[in-house]
Amino acid sequence: MAEDRKYRWVGTRPIRHDGVDKVTGRANYGADFALPGMLWGKILRSPHAHARILRIDTSRAEAMEGVKAVATAADLPEQRPGGATDLSNNILARDKVLYHGHAVAAVAAITAEIAAQALDEIEIEYEALAPVLSLDAALADDAPILDTARRARGMDDTGPTNIAARVDFSRGEPDQAFASCDVVLERSYETQTVHQGYIEPHACVADTKADGLVEIWCSTQGTFTVRSLTADVLGLDKSRVKVTPSEIGGGFGGKTTVYLEPVAALLSRQSGRPVKMVMSRDEVFRATGPAAASRIELKVGATQQGQLVAATARLWMEAGAFPGSPVQAAAMTILAPYKLDHLFIEGFDVVVTKPKVAAYRAPGAPQAAFAMESLLDELAQQLKIDPIDLRLANAVAAGDQLPYGPRYKTIGMKETLEAARDHPHYSAPLGENQGRGIALGFWFNNGLNSSAEVYLTEDGTAVVVTGNPDIGGSRASMAILCAEELGIDVMKVRPIVADTETAGYTDVTGGSRVTFATGWAVVNACRVIIEDLRRRAAQIWECDLEQVAFDDGRCLPVEGSGLSHDPLSVAEIARKMGSTGGPINGQAQLSARGAGPGFATHLCDVEVDPETGHVDVIRYTAIQDAGRAIHPAYVEGQMQGGAVQGIGWALNEEYLFDDEGRMENASFLDYRMPVASDLPMIDTVIVEVPNPIHPYGVRGVGETPIVPPLAAVANAVKHASGVRMQSLPISPPRLLAALQEQAAE
Amino acid sequence: MSKLHVETIINGEPVEFLCEPHTSLLDALRNEVGLTGTKEGCATGDCGACSVTLDGRLVCSCLVVAAEVAGHEVTTVEGVAEAEQLHPVQQKLLEHAGLQCGICTPGFVVAAKALLDRTPDPSETEVRYWLAGNLCRCTGYDKIVRAVLDAAAELRA
Numbered sequence: 018m019a020e021d022r023k024y025r026w027v028g029t030r031p032i033r034h035d036g037v038d039k040v041t042g043r044a045n046y047g048a049d050f051a052l053p054g055m056l057w058g059k060i061l062r063s064p065h066a067h068a069r070i071l072r073i074d075t076s077r078a079e080a081m082e083g084v085k086a087v088a089t090a091a092d093l094p095e096q097r098p099g100g101a102t103d104l105s106n107n108i109l110a111r112d113k114v115l116y117h118g119h120a121v122a123a124v125a126a127i128t129a130e131i132a133a134q135a136l137d138e139i140e141i142e143y144e145a146l147a148p149v150l151s152l153d154a155a156l157a158d159d160a161p162i163l164d165t166a167r168r169a170r171g172m173d174d175t176g177p178t179n180i181a182a183r184v185d186f187s188r189g190e191p192d193q194a195f196a197s198c199d200v201v202l203e204r205s206y207e208t209q210t211v212h213q214g215y216i217e218p219h220a221c222v223a224d225t226k227a228d229g230l231v232e233i234w235c236s237t238q239g240t241f242t243v244r245s246l247t248a249d250v251l252g253l254d255k256s257r258v259k260v261t262p263s264e265i266g267g268g269f270g271g272k273t274t275v276y277l278e279p280v281a282a283l284l285s286r287q288s289g290r291p292v293k294m295v296m297s298r299d300e301v302f303r304a305t306g307p308a309a310a311s312r313i314e315l316k317v318g319a320t321q322q323g324q325l326v327a328a329t330a331r332l333w334m335e336a337g338a339f340p341g342s343p344v345q346a347a348a349m350t351i352l353a354p355y356k357l358d359h360l361f362i363e364g365f366d367v368v369v370t371k372p373k374v375a376a377y378r379a380p381g382a383p384q385a386a387f388a389m390e391s392l393l394d395e396l397a398q399q400l401k402i403d404p405i406d407l408r409l410a411n412a413v414a415a416g417d418q419l420p421y422g423p424r425y426k427t428i429g430m431k432e433t434l435e436a437a438r439d440h441p442h443y444s445a446p447l448g449e450n451q452g453r454g455i456a457l458g459f460w461f462n463n464g465l466n467s468s469a470e471v472y473l474t475e476d477g478t479a480v481v482v483t484g485n486p487d488i489g490g491s492r493a494s495m496a497i498l499c500a501e502e503l504g505i506d507v508m509k510v511r512p513i514v515a516d517t518e519t520a521g522y523t524d525v526t527g528g529s530r531v532t533f534a535t536g537w538a539v540v541n542a543c544r545v546i547i548e549d550l551r552r553r554a555a556q557i558w559e560c561d562l563e564q565v566a567f568d569d570g571r572c573l574p575v576e577g578s579g580l581s582h583d584p585l586s587v588a589e590i591a592r593k594m595g596s597t598g599g600p601i602n603g604q605a606q607l608s609a610r611g612a613g614p615g616f617a618t619h620l621c622d623v624e625v626d627p628e629t630g631h632v633d634v635i636r637y638t639a640i641q642d643a644g645r646a647i648h649p650a651y652v653e654g655q656m657q658g659g660a661v662q663g664i665g666w667a668l669n670e671e672y673l674f675d676d677e678g679r680m681e682n683a684s685f686l687d688y689r690m691p692v693a694s695d696l697p698m699i700d701t702v703i704v705e706v707p708n709p710i711h712p713y714g715v716r717g718v719g720e721t722p723i724v725p726p727l728a729a730v731a732n733a734v735k736h737a738s739g740v741r742m743q744s745l746p747i748s749p750p751r752l753l754a755a756l757q758e759q760a761a762e
Numbered sequence: 763m764s765k766l767h768v769e770t771i772i773n774g775e776p777v778e779f780l781c782e783p784h785t786s787l788l789d790a791l792r793n794e795v796g797l798t799g800t801k802e803g804c805a806t807g808d809c810g811a812c813s814v815t816l817d818g819r820l821v822c823s824c825l826v827v828a829a830e831v832a833g834h835e836v837t838t839v840e841g842v843a844e845a846e847q848l849h850p851v852q853q854k855l856l857e858h859a860g861l862q863c864g865i866c867t868p869g870f871v872v873a874a875k876a877l878l879d880r881t882p883d884p885s886e887t888e889v890r891y892w893l894a895g896n897l898c899r900c901t902g903y904d905k906i907v908r909a910v911l912d913a914a915a916e917l918r919a
Contacts, residue, residue: 037848040852040868049792215865217863218802488862489863489900650858653905654905657901685804692893692897693890693907694891696890
């Protein structure tokens with residue numbers, strides 16, 4: 018149960034423990050690691066978006082001076098059915114290439130230059146096939162099929178298809194219920210492929226020893242995931258692979274899989290030398306997981322008073338070259354925030370000849386919310402109801418059932434809407450060509466598996482060891498939770514991110530789970546120590562354990578116990594560890610359930626330039642239920658960063674492909690993410706509706722903030738210009754065309 | 763072909779290194795000199811993660827040919843703090859939580875210091891335009907801009 022008490026460290030803003038290293042350039046990221054005798058690895062990538070590989074000849078490359086290893090898919094073990102076939106084929110293409118930039122071969126050489134030259138000496142004969150670059154192209158009757166052996170999961174045998182899977186959720190009788198509605202809106206929405214855009218390219222060093230042990234140093238959101246996937250691809254036991262995390266330069270979900278690590282380990286095995294591989298920015302764009310493009314057909318019926326009655330949604334999402342779009346999550350979230358007695362949701366996972374998508378912050382939810390929150394905005398306008406009031410009138414609360422089955426526990430949806438309604442931003446005046454949009458976001462949040470060890474030092478300070486790479490200040494959160502539990506100074510806690518053989522098993526830094534789940538493990542490990550400290554105090558005082566309490570960093574006699582000892586601090590007991598039973602360590606692990614959904618409401622003001630179609634975001638407020646903000650500055654940071662990624666998704670970001678399937682804007686200059694001069698300050702309001710299951714009331718906060726902005730921006734553009742953009746991005750040429758169309762009507 | 767021998771000043775100290783004629787300053791700093799605080803985000807001058815100053819002028823080290831720094835002075839992120847004393851830009855970035863993953867931070871530190879060296883009292887707009895060449899994907903820039911404005915105020919005090 019979340020405990021209601023006064024906190025000394027929770028809710029404060031200490032300087033992060035890894036901060037000095039990160040502002041002075043000392044922190045080591047993926048590309049900063051080196052070993053003696055290290056080779057440089059490079060990957061040869063497909064010049065075709067879709068082609069059969071007829072022949073690979075690596076002999077000329079192998080013969081080059083300085084080249085120490087050349088690898089292709091032929092050097093990887095065949096996967097068992099149900100094994101890591103798709104992953105293996107994505108890392109090194111086996112029979113077909115399925116996107117421009119798909120890895121085909123790899124070289125390790127004594128310098129990066131020789132490795133690059135060797136790539137040019139590899140001969141590959143392709144039979145080019147027609148690319149499949151959109152949902153329409155993939156679903157056409159005569160579409161080229163990416164994998165003729167694949168059948169759609171969740172559908173009767175369709176024969177060869179580019180549909181990889183179908184999911185559905187239903188409740189009530191929506192078709193009949195629409196007939197009773199006063200108003201029914203039916204709209205279609207589209208979003209394009211976008212990239213997570215982390216600034217640090219993927220990088221690793223792998224060293225395969227003569228005994229077959231593999232050591233990997235890399236930038237990843239999940240060291241245990243890298244261990245597992247690398248072992249799977251190489252056909253090794255997981256205990257044969259050790260992964261040490263570097264600092265990580267952003268991930269947003271994009272570093273929860275592997276691209277380079279198994280290849281580097283393979284090249285290292287072949288050459289007997291450590292191998293370093295670092296992607297270029299071009300490779301990151303072309304060949305690592307973007308987020309799925311989507312099309313959503315949404316139909317919502319309501320009464321004249323604004324009560325939602327029924328909704329149906331059909332969603333198609335591009336998985337890229339291999340199955341695995343987040344369409345199921347999109348389908349689960351699209352109607353989740355609203356009370357609806359009648360609904361039907363159907364989602365399709367569709368393969369296309371683009372890079373395989375990876376997770377991107379609340380995968381699937383931003384696209385889904387873009388549709389639903391845009392439609393609700395239109396509905397509110399049509400019914401002449403305030404858009405926040407419309408959402409409040411239909412908001413789910415504890416006890417309401419989610420479209421996929423479970424019931425909500427305590428949530429903060431209404432609280433974020435009310436905070437938005439009461440915020441001065443919501444009633445501030447607007448000027449010419451300016452408009453305001455609001456949108457809501459929902460995300461499940463995740464728990465998963467975490468371990469933590471806490472080691473008390475001889476002077477009563479503490480070392481906290483976990484296996485979650487710190488991607489946004491989580492070391493500080495772990496330290497705060499430890500300091501709060503043990504009643505010691507937060508700056509006397511040393512939070513460590515450890516390798517896979519030092520930390521206990523821990524799932525990825527993702528799913529907004531680290532402060533929630535790994536933090537919970539830290540709390541439990543501290544409580545093991547507290548029990549031990551009480552036992553030692555009882556031993557020192559020669560009394561019963563029940564007569565010793567622990568409060569604010571001290572063991573003291575329980576009131577009414579009749580004992581009159583001076584309290585013993587953590588430090589005092591730590592100094593006596595040798596005479597009271599030895600070292601004082603706490604260890605805990607859990608499979609955390611009850612992550613507690615996150616809700617956010619965003620307010621966005623834009624100004625539209627009617628001459629150019631340029632949209633300027635002039636004011637933005639992000640409001641979110643954090644359950645309890647352990648380190649509020651980093652909670653705000655998640656809210657601000659997620660909002661700005663969403664603004665980029667809404668306004669400008671998209672993959673542009675030519676007819677042959679080559680990405681035309683594979684650079685930061687041409688992909689054009691938001692820069693400082695594009696933006697205003699991003700105001701934040703942290704709402705705290707404690708998660709009842711967590712000892713500190715924590716809910717995950719990292720993903721929810723990217724859910725509302727797509728619709729918040731689009732709704733603001735509508736109110737600024739009169740044009741409702743149902744296809745993203747709202748880039749100047751697209752909006753200008755829409756404005757001109759509107760003027761012509 | 764033999765490598766070029768370059769003598770230069772990096773962070774106030776004389777440094778010699780060998781490089782190819784086409785080696786970038788970024789690669790020379792990271793791979794030859796061992797100063798890995800300067801980061802590569804793109805190698806095409808679009809992200810600012812590799813920002814350094816060359817004779818006091820802010821540049822992307824990925825766009826500078828290493829051999830050209832012979833006889834000039836380079837300052838990297840490793841040269842911004844004086845011994846144990848953080849520069850106000852560094853201290854304020856920490857206090858404002860102006861970094862999340864931290865990969866862009868060295869570039870922002872160097873770029874922001876270069877701004878404040880020439881413009882002690884910048885407006886928010888000036889800060890935003892000066893830093894428009896430095897990409898950050900984590901923070902949405904809010905806390906970075908606040909930190910730089912706060913650092914400017916402290917330097918003026």
